[in-house]
Amino acid sequence: MQIDEKTVRRVARLARINVTAAEAKSLQGELSGILDWVKMLDEVNTDGIEPMTSVEAMALRLREDKVTDGSIGPDITANAPMTEDNFFVVPKVVE
Numbered sequence: 001m002q003i004d005e006k007t008v009r010r011v012a013r014l015a016r017i018n019v020t021a022a023e024a025k026s027l028q029g030e031l032s033g034i035l036d037w038v039k040m041l042d043e044v045n046t047d048g049i050e051p052m053t054s055v056e057a058m059a060l061r062l063r064e065d066k067v068t069d070g071s072i073g074p075d076i077t078a079n080a081p082m083t084e085d086n087f088f089v090v091p092k093v094v095e
Helices: 005-014 021-043
Strands: none
Touching: 005 021
């Protein structure tokens, strides 16, 4: 797939990268090569292959989904400048 200089400049602008004319010509070839390589992946037959999240089969360890406060609220807020009912009190920042 061939990338033109206009597309290179657009990608550079979206990436907030300042690109000179010489760099745009160089990047044009590099980006075209990258996209050609990615296009080769379309030729790989992946029929019947399940998607994987890891190279090793593994199961996640689960724990009981139980809500607790940890019973350490007073310890957590002990050094706070202002607290109320074991919550941090902060100044209002949005009007």
